[in-house]
Amino acid sequence: MDYKKMAREVLDEIGGPENVSNMTHCATRLRLNLRDTSIVDDKSVKSIEGVVDVVNKAGQYQLLIGTEVPKLYDEFENLVKGNGNISTDASNAESGGIISNIFSAISAIFAPLLPALAGSGILRGLLILGVQLGLISENSGTYSIMFVASMSVFYFLPVLLAFTSARRFGASPYLSALIGAALIHPDFIGLMGDAGNGVVTDFFGVPVVLMNYNSTVVPIILSIWAFSYLYKFLDKHIPDTLKLVVIPLISLGVMIPLTVIVIGPIGVYSGEAVAGIVNWLIERSSILTGIVIGGGWSVLVSLGIHWAVNPIMINNVSTYGFDYIVPFTFACNFAVIGTTIGIYFKARDKRLKSFALTGLITIVLSAIIEATLFGLLVKNKKLFLAQIIGGAVGGAYLGLTKVVTNAFVFGSVTTFPAFVTENNSNFINAMIGLAISLVVSGILAFFFTRQDEKLAE
Structure with a gap:
């Protein structure tokens, strides 16, 4: 499949780069926010080789491609960016509705991690099966190495989500990853001792409720969403000669304390509340x-x-x-x-x-x-x-x-x-x-x- 040719054909049929306000993809679909969907002929789009179907739902124009959609997305992104209409796939897509933006953000944040999550989960299942069959001892080095291989993606989820969230929201992926890494640093986790979540320390006299952020989802996404506004403000107002030092300095100095003091606990409790409600309904x-x-x-x-x-x-x-x-x-x-x-x-x-x-x-x-x-x-x-x-x-x-x-x-x-x-x-x-x-x-x-x-x- 010639994905460059396919991307050109799709772009022509949907009205060109100027009609694209935001773009992302999930596991099988190219998801587009179009400024005007009335000018698009669905039949013409579906006739393009490689396009299985077209769905216009939840404020998005979705092209069903299949598991090769990342290859099409890369070519499509190059064409749209080259036109200058979208500076990055991380744009906030303010032109879309709230529900559309939420779905678009969720798919953009989690889609890149799905292979790692799925592969790690299967490896974990095979490891458990190996133990049950007596092929691997839980006290062996083999078990420890395979356990780490299968569970690292979950432990370091805040770092990985920070990176993908930054791409979506328009912040620096590397500074965002550092914010995520700070939340699971051994010295920070060590502040809790053996007591676990809820221990209180202070930051310049401000109370800080400590949480264990490894394997968490909501806190880091909220943190990077907030960071994206700070990052864009700094990038706009700080002279180019000072950006290399000043932006990282202010970003880390502000966002890490803000996350552990305010955003992190809110994220943990809200995430646990949503999951708790769903699980309660299942148990009920x-x-x-x-x-x-x-x-x-x-x-x-x-x-x-x-x-x-x-x-x-x-x-x-x-x-x-x-x-x-x-x-x-x-x-x-x-x-x-x-x-x-x-x-x-x-x-x-x-x-x-x-x-x-x-x-x-x-x-x-x-x-x-x-x-x-x-x-x-x-x-x-x-x-x-x-x-x-x-x-x-x-x-x-x-x-x-x-x-x-x-x-x-x-x-x-x-x-x-x-x-x-x-x-x-x-x-x-x-x-x-x-x-x-x-x-x-x-x-x-x-x-x-x-x-x-x-x-x-």
């Missing part, structure tokens, strides 16, 4: 939660707003070491797989069967459901309903049995190790729940599909 009615998320996740994905939930799952894994929500997203994905199987065995149209089979293989190996979702299910309400019901039923079982994952991953066969925990029944119940999603949606899709069904254009 895990079956209902499984039905709603397992059945409704595909709807959120189709609208492009599922990113609003991802930080909660990441926060749960980094804070508690497990998450209840990720299994429900697996139920959705396996319901999509079941739907493709039902279609494949019922339909006679070769093009439809080929599309269903391609979607099945893609989800099994990479957990990417968007191509099947937009190319097939969204266009056929009965099949979409089959998938939703299958996901809801499987999600109900996963909720009933309190299945968890030890990592934030996308649901596919290759990510099954995320279900490996010290509780052996967790993996067994996970497989049962996913099988339920697959079978129920597969049977419904088989009955809902006509033998003469065609692939909708």
